[in-house]
Amino acid sequence: MAxxxxxxxxxxxxAIGAAWxxxxxxxxxxxxxxxxxxxxKEWIAKVKPDVCIVVYNDHMSAFSLEIVPTFAIGCAAxxxxxxxxxxxxxxxxxxxxxxxxxxxxxxxxxxxxxITIVNKMEVDHGLTVPxxxxxxxxxxxxxxxxxxxxxVVVYPVPTGNRCYRLGQAIRKAIASYxxxxxxxxxxxxxxxxxxxxxxxxxxxxxxxTRFLDNLTKDPQANVRIPxxxxxxxxxxxxxxxxxxxxxxxxxxxxxxxxxxFYHVPASNTALGHIILENTQP
Amino acid sequence: xxxxxxxxxxxxxxxxxxxxxRKGYHLNMCLMSLMKAENRAAFKKDERAYLDNWPMTExxxxxxxxxxxxxxxxxxxxIYFTAKLAATDGLSFQQIAAMMTGKTQADYAxxxxxxxxxxxxxxxxxxxxxxx
Numbered sequence: 578m579a580x581x582x583x584x585x586x587x588x589x590x591x592a593i594g595a596a597w598x599x600x601x602x603x604x605x606x607x608x609x610x611x612x613x614x615x616x617x618k619e620w621i622a623k624v625k626p627d628v629c630i631v632v633y634n635d636h637m638s639a640f641s642l643e644i645v646p647t648f649a650i651g652c653a654a655x656x657x658x659x660x661x662x663x664x665x666x667x668x669x670x671x672x673x674x675x676x677x678x679x680x681x682x683x684x685x686x687x688x689x690x691x692i693t694i695v696n697k698m699e700v701d702h703g704l705t706v707p708x709x710x711x712x713x714x715x716x717x718x719x720x721x722x723x724x725x726x727x728x729v730v731v732y733p734v735p736t737g738n739r740c741y742r743l744g745q746a747i748r749k750a751i752a753s754y755x756x757x758x759x760x761x762x763x764x765x766x767x768x769x770x771x772x773x774x775x776x777x778x779x780x781x782x783x784x785x786t787r788f789l790d791n792l793t794k795d796p797q798a799n800v801r802i803p804x805x806x807x808x809x810x811x812x813x814x815x816x817x818x819x820x821x822x823x824x825x826x827x828x829x830x831x832x833x834x835x836x837x838f839y840h841v842p843a844s845n846t847a848l849g850h851i852i853l854e855n856t857q858p
Numbered sequence: 859x860x861x862x863x864x865x866x867x868x869x870x871x872x873x874x875x876x877x878x879x880r881k882g883y884h885l886n887m888c889l890m891s892l893m894k895a896e897n898r899a900a901f902k903k904d905e906r907a908y909l910d911n912w913p914m915t916e917x918x919x920x921x922x923x924x925x926x927x928x929x930x931x932x933x934x935x936x937i938y939f940t941a942k943l944a945a946t947d948g949l950s951f952q953q954i955a956a957m958m959t960g961k962t963q964a965d966y967a968x969x970x971x972x973x974x975x976x977x978x979x980x981x982x983x984x985x986x987x988x989x990x
Contacts, residue, residue, distance in 0.1 A: 591951065592950065592951065592952065595950075636938045636941075637886070637890060637936070637938045637939055641886075641887065642879060642883055642887060642890075643887075659893070660893050660894070661893065661942070661945065662892060662893055662898075662941070662942040662944075662945025662946055663945045664895075730874065730936065730938060731874060731875070731876070731936075732873050732874055732876075771871065771975075772937050772941075772951060772955055773871070773931055773937040773955075774870045774871050774872055774928060774931060774958055774959075775869070775870030775928065775958060775959050775960065776868070776869055776871050776959075776975065776980055777870075777955040777958050777959050778955060778959060778966065778969055778974050778975040779974060779975045779977060780973060780975065780976075781976075782973065784977075805864050805865060808865050808868055808873065809868060809977070809981050809982075810977055810981075811977075813868075813871050813872075813873060814937075841973050842970035842971060842974060844950070844951055844952045844970075845951055845952055847974065
């Protein structure tokens with residue numbers, strides 16, 4: 578039987594990908610960021626997931642405004658790297674897990690989550706930056722990845738509660754898959770940041786810290802955060818944190834925090850990162 | 859007229875909702891086309907001619923030509939699409955963010971290094987009015 582063993586949340590700031598690709602990781606500005614992920618790389622090398630589900634948002638690279646799915650699951654065998662305006666990142670193409678992805682879709686739809694099936698999709702920094710941070714630069718990514726794209730660009734984005742419940746449904750779906758797979762689920766994006774307009778640069782460390790604490794202490798407190806509070810307190814793009822709640826919902830009710838890293842600034846953003854493990858074997 | 863929105867009170871922020879998305883559809887799709895290298899080349903060769911291929915308003919075209927980053931957002935642009943124009947110009951997210959705040963690159967970078975813009979004093983339009 579497949580099971581989810583852990584959850585990883587991390588920001589997916591594009592400048593981190595650019596810093597990595599342009600070999601700036603040792604520069605004083607970026608060095609603390611990459612150092613902060615060293616323990617995470619060691620951790621995931623030990624955990625050796627068979628599959629990763631990466632919850633992220635497409636930054637209008639694959640979907641555009643022609644079609645804006647609220648929740649979409651990539652069921653393809655391979656996902657090419659998108660050209661976001663400066664050429665595709667020089668990272669390996671992402672290999673999917675079509676069989677598990679289709680199982681997820683079937684189970685979720687019957688569980689009343691109306692998932693969009695995507696059989697052809699390029700993936701952008703939202704998905705590849707977290708992989709770089711956790712796995713560095715291998716010739717091939719160490720395991721198949723199932724992309725789960727969430728609309729957090731066209732408002733309103735799904736509520737925190739909807740995201741958490743989707744996570745719970747993913748937990749159930751994985752548990753009903755008959756192959757013995759160890760799955761790690763990533764929630765990406767956030768934390769506080771505003772990229773646009775005269776209020777750009779907003780950072781709210783107090784909010785972010787509370788959000789990180791509550792992932793283990795009181796997830797329901799995070800689930801109840803209304804959209805307006807995200808917008809007001811964490812900047813217009815901070816609302817991406819609802820994607821972390823999909824990750825959290827997919828884990829057991831009781832989890833153990835095994836690592837945390839928080840750093841300001843990474844470009845315009847408060848970089849947040851946490852690793853949570855299920856405590857039941 | 860639609861009813862007032864709960865997020866209309868946020869200062870210095872355009873929430874990209876369904877109304878904005880409708881208004882900016884062609885503007886954003888035009889900027890999205892810059893993801894292809896050959897389109898970037900055509901755009902750089904003659905920006906006006908490139909923009910004229912899209913059913914955008916004259917106001918939207920002018921905002922693109924003038925690189926009025928805030929203006930594009932007001933006219934329905936979305937930051938992830940305007941970022942593709944920025945990338946075409948060789949500008950980073952941080953560089954256009956600085957421009958949108960009216961700060962110099964150095965001042966914006968310093969604000970971020972010091973922990974970013976505090977939410978205090980930046981939660982409501984009323985707080986921006988009093989600061990003059």
